[in-house]
Amino acid sequence: MRNLFNLDVLAQQAPQLPAQPQVGNAPIPGQPVPATGTGTPAAPVTFARGQPVGFFTDTTVCIGCKACEVACKEWNQLPAELDPQHFRLSGNSYDNTMELSGTSLRHVKFIEQFDLADPNRVGGRWLMMSDVCKHCVQAGCLEVCPTGAITRTEFDTVYIQQDVCNGCRYCVAGCPFGVISMNEQGVAGKCTFCYDRLQAGLTPACAQACPTASIQFGPISQLQQRADARLQQLQQAGHTQARLYGRDEAILGGLNSFYLLEDTPATFGLPEAPHLPSRNLPASGGLGVVAAVLAGIASMVAFRKRRMDPGEPASVGAPVSPGPSSRVDSAEARPDAT
Amino acid sequence: MPPDFNPSYQIPNWGWWIVLYFFIGGLTGGVYFAAAWLDLFGDLNDRPAMRLGHLLAFPLIIVSAALLVVDLGQPLRFWHMIFQSERFPELILKPYSPMSLGSAILALFGLVSFLSFADALFAHGGLLHKPGNPLGKVFSAIGALAGLALAGYTGVLLGVSNEPVWGNSPWISALFLFSGLSTGIAVLLLLARVPRTTFEKLSEADNYLMLFELITLIVFLVTLGALGTRFIFATPTLILFAVVIIVGLLLPLAIHWRPKLVGGMRTASILASLLVLIGGFVLRWAVLAAPQGIGL
Numbered sequence: 001m002r003n004l005f006n007l008d009v010l011a012q013q014a015p016q017l018p019a020q021p022q023v024g025n026a027p028i029p030g031q032p033v034p035a036t037g038t039g040t041p042a043a044p045v046t047f048a049r050g051q052p053v054g055f056f057t058d059t060t061v062c063i064g065c066k067a068c069e070v071a072c073k074e075w076n077q078l079p080a081e082l083d084p085q086h087f088r089l090s091g092n093s094y095d096n097t098m099e100l101s102g103t104s105l106r107h108v109k110f111i112e113q114f115d116l117a118d119p120n121r122v123g124g125r126w127l128m129m130s131d132v133c134k135h136c137v138q139a140g141c142l143e144v145c146p147t148g149a150i151t152r153t154e155f156d157t158v159y160i161q162q163d164v165c166n167g168c169r170y171c172v173a174g175c176p177f178g179v180i181s182m183n184e185q186g187v188a189g190k191c192t193f194c195y196d197r198l199q200a201g202l203t204p205a206c207a208q209a210c211p212t213a214s215i216q217f218g219p220i221s222q223l224q225q226r227a228d229a230r231l232q233q234l235q236q237a238g239h240t241q242a243r244l245y246g247r248d249e250a251i252l253g254g255l256n257s258f259y260l261l262e263d264t265p266a267t268f269g270l271p272e273a274p275h276l277p278s279r280n281l282p283a284s285g286g287l288g289v290v291a292a293v294l295a296g297i298a299s300m301v302a303f304r305k306r307r308m309d310p311g312e313p314a315s316v317g318a319p320v321s322p323g324p325s326s327r328v329d330s331a332e333a334r335p336d337a338t
Numbered sequence: 339m340p341p342d343f344n345p346s347y348q349i350p351n352w353g354w355w356i357v358l359y360f361f362i363g364g365l366t367g368g369v370y371f372a373a374a375w376l377d378l379f380g381d382l383n384d385r386p387a388m389r390l391g392h393l394l395a396f397p398l399i400i401v402s403a404a405l406l407v408v409d410l411g412q413p414l415r416f417w418h419m420i421f422q423s424e425r426f427p428e429l430i431l432k433p434y435s436p437m438s439l440g441s442a443i444l445a446l447f448g449l450v451s452f453l454s455f456a457d458a459l460f461a462h463g464g465l466l467h468k469p470g471n472p473l474g475k476v477f478s479a480i481g482a483l484a485g486l487a488l489a490g491y492t493g494v495l496l497g498v499s500n501e502p503v504w505g506n507s508p509w510i511s512a513l514f515l516f517s518g519l520s521t522g523i524a525v526l527l528l529l530a531r532v533p534r535t536t537f538e539k540l541s542e543a544d545n546y547l548m549l550f551e552l553i554t555l556i557v558f559l560v561t562l563g564a565l566g567t568r569f570i571f572a573t574p575t576l577i578l579f580a581v582v583i584i585v586g587l588l589l590p591l592a593i594h595w596r597p598k599l600v601g602g603m604r605t606a607s608i609l610a611s612l613l614v615l616i617g618g619f620v621l622r623w624a625v626l627a628a629p630q631g632i633g634l
Contacts, residue, residue: 146438147418148430166418167411169350170437173499178346186411269346277498278434284497288490288511295519298546303379303539
């Protein structure tokens, strides 16, 4: 069973949305929504509020065209990478941005496996993968965010409210996939799953633009069936290394953006066993408590001792008076002064 | 068994403001903890040191909070840590987020330390913390717990993450707690004009805490296994940890053990306290630098 992590807490924190009248083709809450485009060869996608949706990315058909990157930038009006840290070309790859960032919410990874010593480059291969926030069912970023800026939407996606985030960057440290970075506004940025488009019944821009149906969008249950069929097809064709990553609950309760890989997750720069940051909370907090008890006992032992060597000076330390009150304190504190 | 290493991570760029906050915040918790413990378990001779602790803790926590605010990407939204921005003045507290818990600890500590500060400043410690006042004892107990939490929560915060080293060791909380208390006591030893009995009590407590810190630091480094080699031992961060161990722990312990080697007791106390403070600062730098780089 898919577990919506912290759902109760989030439900209490989430603002109650007023009932919205239907405008134009806007969807009616709770009703199936026809999508205007799918970008996939499958049947048109319909989804409803409250229904988990996601991406199934079939990396075996990605051609590295970066249409998804461009569509994401255009729809979300994201600037070019002007940060000197990111404004660069790799120089040795067709992979330009090299990683996701606060303003590059999609990134097509180029995994180029060639023997550079071979002038004919025979036997090499090019793996490509359109990377994005995984919208984890158990999301580390959502878990650690102290402000409640990161929420789970009615579509089961993970969304950062830009006007609530204060830029503490804990989500950056909490994400097991290294997805989140700061944007130019000083707040955390990552894939929004085109929340605005979902509300209007539209397919996210990246999936809409993908020409090969590498990025497929739809209700999670449908995507899982499609992924299972595709995996079976590949394995029957002899691709024994093909596997699904994040399709089921084994990885963080399931990833709402899951992948078909034709090699190990490490080959694609994905962690084999990502985990929630809170897995460390019992041990780290427990050791902190033990240390506090130990320190308290040791200090108590030290502070309860009463020693006064008459041969030694009555006071030591810097010649800083503790203040006017030392009149009382000094009289109390220094038996030899009374 | 070496801990798992997360290959895909982004560093949060917690730089010098956070190094300073971790240092001053821990020290502040230690100052109030020592003052409270002197109130609870000390005698009348210890009251000047207690009062100095109360005078220092509140201003220091204000400095700590200011450092945190300055570090935010949107500093004017600092209050989002405590209040729900959409439903002000409803509070927000997320039990799985050490940063959220830490914000609550800061707020509680700020309140307690303010009342103790006001008592020390305006009533010369003769009202709330008057000798024998049970309310003052309760206050000291609450403040001591808040001080301990303040000194240690930053280590939990780092542990509850997916960053290499931080997320691979549960020992940072204990390490920061011992260090915070030790540096807090060092501040009192450095600034307070105290009777010899109080001095000996504080020095002895500091020795215990430094020993605990040394053991914890060694366990922390050893249990990192191969990850320690990759992120600490084969990097310039190793120098920082060496400074912590030699300058911040072994030397002060040696000075406390044989004060006559560096002159009189007063000189030894000042020198040892300064070294402890340097060690406390460098420890925060070293731990934050492990996955982020020594230049932060």
